[in-house]
Amino acid sequence: MITKVYLVRHAEAAGNVAKTFQGHNDCEVTEKGHKQLACLAERFKDVHLDIIYSSPLLRTRQTAAAVNKYHGLDVHINQGLIEINGGDLEGMGWEDIPLKYPEQQEMWDNAPHEYWAPNGEKMSEVYERITSTVNHIVHENTGKTIAIVSHGCAIRNYLCYAHGWGIERLRDVMWEENTSVCCIEYHGADCTPVIVYQNDTTHLSPELCTLAHQSWWKTTITEETK
Template identity: 30%
Template sequence: MTIVYLVRHGETQWNAQKRIQGQADSPLTEEGRIQAKQVAMRVKNLGITHLISSDLGRAVETAEILAQVLMLPVQTDKRLRELDMGILEGKCVSELTPEEDMIRRSPLSGTPDARIPNGESMQELANRLHDAIDDLRMLPDGSVPLLVCHGLALGCLIGTVMGLPAHAPRRIRLRNCSLSRIDYQAGEWLAEGWIVETAGDISHLESHSADEL
């Protein structure tokens, strides 16, 4: 069995402003850095052997905070990037026109092959994410990788692992620095393949204050 932990990056300035990020970027807020420290303390005793991040700045910044606790180098993989939101990147949700808001919702509403202009479809997102996690099975026996990724990307990954189509309406909320886990199971009780063990755990964010870090 292969165990893979999944962490969404910490809160960013654009998250706080409700601005669409996609593959554009903004730095972590102070709250985002605290969240990263909290999840680092949560995972420090889980035997993590590899720390792999999306190459977008907000994910790398989160991973570097984790790296200080885990004492591991940060590897990057551009396949872990967020959904490309095309022409909407950088715009505040509250300032979208009705047409732009309809375009924003289309990839998340169950419309097959929907894409924001100059962006990508959820199926394209799912394909590259599954390529990335399938490569993890080539790591040495006993490896326990942790991936630092993004909200829509992780929601898509977890949904497809559960057997949903990539374009299925979004039903999974993954907050900043939430912790999820997927396993590759080859045992006799379940069909071979990836399964979801945990999705969106934020207990570590609720049980610590900034003064404890």
């Protein structure tokens, strides 16, 4: 029996454009983000879904609503799917962080597995939280097809786990585009994850992509070598 998960990153939100540490800030989807959502809804129109889960933040709930447009399912809000808590860095511009928090910036860029946010979360806590949450959802819905809507940092951590890597390999995982879709299948009684594809944006035209037109976020080994 195979359980399938579509792991979706939220649409472009205000912080993605303002280049701020969004974290738990409840930013709304932008005008461009709504165009991304229209495309995402069409992508999922003929995809069978049994159940949908979302982080509690507005940008993910808006994205989950688009995934659900043609399905009429209940969207289950799960706190464990929320983005990293940036603590004192919440809402701060990425250009200001290295000036005020150089240690955090150095870790974020070069050793993200060691990252910790003052008065926020450690990256290792995000890794454990998102892994536990998604795996619990999978075990509760064995044999079903599930859509899960979450955030860039949280998804990056889960993909690290799904690759079979410990958190020390986090820097090897590329960032996901807004509304990108990852497909993960789980086989056997232990529900071992197998990544079918990741960061798929075939539903978006080039001009509707967000990260493709920015370079400030490129801190992964994968993206540096492009």
